Amino acid sequence: MSIHLETDVLIIGGGMAAGWAAIAAAQAGARVVVADKGYMGTSGVTAMGGPNHWWVAPDPARREEAIARQSGKAQGLGDPEWMARILDLTWRYLPSLAPHYPFGSDGAGGTYYSGVRGSEYMRALRLAALNAGVTVLDHHPAIELLRDDEGRIAGARGHALRARLDWEIRSHATILATGGNAFRSGLIGSHTNTGDGQLMAAEAGVALSGMEFGPSWSISPAWASTRTLPYTGAVYYDADGRELDIPPSRAAGHAHNRALGHAMLAGPVLADLSHAPKALRPILRQIQPFTPAPFERRGIDLFRDRFPVKLFGEGTIRGTGGLDLTDAECRTSAPGLFAIGDAATRELVAGANSGGGAVNSAWALSSGRIAGTAAARESLARKGASAPVHGLGRIAIAPHHAERTIDVTAIHRAVDHEIHGYAHVFTRDEASYAASGERLEAIWSELSAHGRARGPALVSLRETAALVAGARWTIAAARGRKESRGLHQRADYPEATGPTQRQRVSGLDTICIHSQQAEFA
Amino acid sequence: MIAQILADKCNNCAQCVSVCPTFVLDDGPQVPVIARLDACQTCYMCELYCDRQAIYVAPDQFAPEPGADPLPHLGVIWRDHGWDRPGEAGHLDEYRKLGPLLGEGAEIAARRYQAQRRGV
Structure with missing residues (x-):
C-alpha cells in the first residue's frame, strides 16, 4: 500500500520559505501540497530563533543607500536588482501575517514588524497556509524527484514516517524549500537541514553556487x-x-x-x-x-x-551556497523545478558574505513569494494528462555493487569534522582542502557502491548521502576559489584578487567547477 | 534531550508526536513513547506545544540526563512565550529591543578589548 496524490504545486520542505511560497501559490489559484520532513511550524532553524528581516522603508534614497551598503558587503557578487526586489517584497508581505502573528509595539505608537520570534512566526505561517487552502503533510520526507518523458520534473517520491507508507505526489511544478546543510553540527533546529533538496536537484542536473562562502x-x-x-x-x-x-x-x-x-x-x-x-x-x-x-x-x-x-558550525545555513537559479522567478536549470530559501543560492543578495539574519530572512520570504506565484502560473497553464515518470534518485537506492551495511554515525562525524573541525577550518590551504576532499571522496565511493535501504532507513541513508555530497561540493568550491573573499578565508591566498568570479559546482560522482565573471561587479 | 512525559498530567492528545520536527515520539497507549531519542535536538518544541505542561526536556543535547527533578521547570517555556495568549496581549512588545541590545553588547566588548590593548 502507498499514498498517491496529484497537485498543481508541490513544495518540499516546511520552513519559512516554504510557508511563504505555499501562501503565494494558493493565493494565485493553485492546488498546493507541502510535504515536510518534520512538522510545518517547528521544522528547520527558524522556529528556534528570532529572525530579523532586512527592513527599509520605501523611500528611494534610503533603499538606494541600503543596497549600496549591502553590495559592499557582498564584495562584488551581489545583484542590486535582486536586493531591491527582496526589500520591496519583505516590506509589503511581512505585515500580512498580522492575523496570525502577535506583532508588538515599536515603542513609538506604531507596530514593530522586522524582527519576529521564530516559534510564533512559523506557527503563523502554518495557519496562514492552512487558511489559504494548502494541504500540509507533516513527517513526509521526500526521497527523490520524478521526471516525465518530456524531461520535466513532475513531482517526488518519499516516505510517510507516521503512517509507515511510501508516497508519490505528481505535480505540474515543484519547489525545493528543504533548507541549507548544517552537516549535523548540532546547531539548534538544523538536525533536519541535511541538504536533501540539493542532492535531489543535483540528480536532476542542477548546479550549485556560492558553496565556498562559509562556514559561519x-x-x-x-x-x-x-x-x-x-x-x-x-x-x-x-x-x-x-x-x-x-x-x-x-x-x-x-x-x-x-x-x-x-x-x-x-x-x-x-x-x-x-x-x-x-x-x-x-x-x-x-x-x-x-x-x-x-x-x-x-x-x-x-x-x-x-x-x-x-x-556550533552553521554549514551553508548562514553562508551563501545553494542551488543555482537561472531566472528572476527562482527556476533551476531543470524544467518544472524551483528552489527557494536556504536551499537556493543566496549569492544574489549576500554575495561573498553571510546573509545571516536580516538578508537571508528577507530572501526566504521573497524567494518564496516569487517562486510560489510563478509555480502556480506555470502549473495552471499545464493542466492535463501527465506523462509517465521515473525516479531520479540513485545514491542509496540503486548502488553500483552489492548492498553493505553503512556506518552512518561514523560518516556524520567525519563530515562535520571536515567542514567544521577547528584544527583545520580556520587555516585552510591547498593541502588541507586536498586532504578533506580525499577523505570525503572515499566515503562517497563506499556509499555509492554499497549503500541501499528502504522505508525510514532509506530516508536516513539519503540524508547521509546529502550530507556527504554537500561537503564534497563545499570543499571543491573552496579549493577552486584561489583567493580570500568574505566568508571564504584561505591561509595560502589571504587577499581578494580581481576580477570577481562567480563559481558554480555540479555533479555527484564527478564534481565539476565552472567560473564566470560576475555580471554585477 | 526529552527526558519525561508525565503520565499524571498527559491526556495523550499526541500533539507532541505531531509537532516534533525530528519524529522522536511514537503514539502510545497511555502517553506517547520516546522512540528515537538519538534524533532529539533539544529544541523544546514539544514542551512549548504541550497544553498540559506534561513534558520535561533536559538541557543537555548530547546525552540523556536521567533523574532530574522536572517540577520547577514544567510549563516555564510555555508561560514565558505567552503561548496561549491572544495576539493583542502585547507580550512581544519588548521584542524590538533585541537588535539594539545586541549592538550595545558588541560595543561593550569592542571598547573593553581596545582599552585592554592600550593597557598592554
Whole structure:
C-alpha cells in the first residue's frame, strides 16, 4: 500500500520559505501540497530563533543607500536588482501575517514588524497556509524527484514516517524549500537541514553556487546550541581562569572565530557574561524564552557564573551556497523545478558574505513569494494528462555493487569534522582542502557502491548521502576559489584578487567547477 | 534531550508526536513513547506545544540526563512565550529591543578589548 496524490504545486520542505511560497501559490489559484520532513511550524532553524528581516522603508534614497551598503558587503557578487526586489517584497508581505502573528509595539505608537520570534512566526505561517487552502503533510520526507518523458520534473517520491507508507505526489511544478546543510553540527533546529533538496536537484542536473562562502558559526553553551543573543558582551577564560585574547566578533569576524576555535582545541573555554548590557537581564525571558532554559535547568546564573561554550558550525545555513537559479522567478536549470530559501543560492543578495539574519530572512520570504506565484502560473497553464515518470534518485537506492551495511554515525562525524573541525577550518590551504576532499571522496565511493535501504532507513541513508555530497561540493568550491573573499578565508591566498568570479559546482560522482565573471561587479 | 512525559498530567492528545520536527515520539497507549531519542535536538518544541505542561526536556543535547527533578521547570517555556495568549496581549512588545541590545553588547566588548590593548 502507498499514498498517491496529484497537485498543481508541490513544495518540499516546511520552513519559512516554504510557508511563504505555499501562501503565494494558493493565493494565485493553485492546488498546493507541502510535504515536510518534520512538522510545518517547528521544522528547520527558524522556529528556534528570532529572525530579523532586512527592513527599509520605501523611500528611494534610503533603499538606494541600503543596497549600496549591502553590495559592499557582498564584495562584488551581489545583484542590486535582486536586493531591491527582496526589500520591496519583505516590506509589503511581512505585515500580512498580522492575523496570525502577535506583532508588538515599536515603542513609538506604531507596530514593530522586522524582527519576529521564530516559534510564533512559523506557527503563523502554518495557519496562514492552512487558511489559504494548502494541504500540509507533516513527517513526509521526500526521497527523490520524478521526471516525465518530456524531461520535466513532475513531482517526488518519499516516505510517510507516521503512517509507515511510501508516497508519490505528481505535480505540474515543484519547489525545493528543504533548507541549507548544517552537516549535523548540532546547531539548534538544523538536525533536519541535511541538504536533501540539493542532492535531489543535483540528480536532476542542477548546479550549485556560492558553496565556498562559509562556514559561519554561533557560540552557545557547550551542552546545548541556543541562539547568540547574550554573547556579544562576553569575556572568555581558559579552565585556569586566565582571560583569553579573543578579538571582538563584530570587528574581527574570522579572527574572532579563529581565536575561539584554537582556544577550544587547547581546552575548555568559559564565557563570562557579567558585562552584558544591563537592560537585557530583566527582559531576556520575554524576548527569547529558549535562552534561559538550558542554564536554569543546570542551576547556572548566566549573567553571573562562568560556563563552558562551544562554537556550533552553521554549514551553508548562514553562508551563501545553494542551488543555482537561472531566472528572476527562482527556476533551476531543470524544467518544472524551483528552489527557494536556504536551499537556493543566496549569492544574489549576500554575495561573498553571510546573509545571516536580516538578508537571508528577507530572501526566504521573497524567494518564496516569487517562486510560489510563478509555480502556480506555470502549473495552471499545464493542466492535463501527465506523462509517465521515473525516479531520479540513485545514491542509496540503486548502488553500483552489492548492498553493505553503512556506518552512518561514523560518516556524520567525519563530515562535520571536515567542514567544521577547528584544527583545520580556520587555516585552510591547498593541502588541507586536498586532504578533506580525499577523505570525503572515499566515503562517497563506499556509499555509492554499497549503500541501499528502504522505508525510514532509506530516508536516513539519503540524508547521509546529502550530507556527504554537500561537503564534497563545499570543499571543491573552496579549493577552486584561489583567493580570500568574505566568508571564504584561505591561509595560502589571504587577499581578494580581481576580477570577481562567480563559481558554480555540479555533479555527484564527478564534481565539476565552472567560473564566470560576475555580471554585477 | 526529552527526558519525561508525565503520565499524571498527559491526556495523550499526541500533539507532541505531531509537532516534533525530528519524529522522536511514537503514539502510545497511555502517553506517547520516546522512540528515537538519538534524533532529539533539544529544541523544546514539544514542551512549548504541550497544553498540559506534561513534558520535561533536559538541557543537555548530547546525552540523556536521567533523574532530574522536572517540577520547577514544567510549563516555564510555555508561560514565558505567552503561548496561549491572544495576539493583542502585547507580550512581544519588548521584542524590538533585541537588535539594539545586541549592538550595545558588541560595543561593550569592542571598547573593553581596545582599552585592554592600550593597557598592554
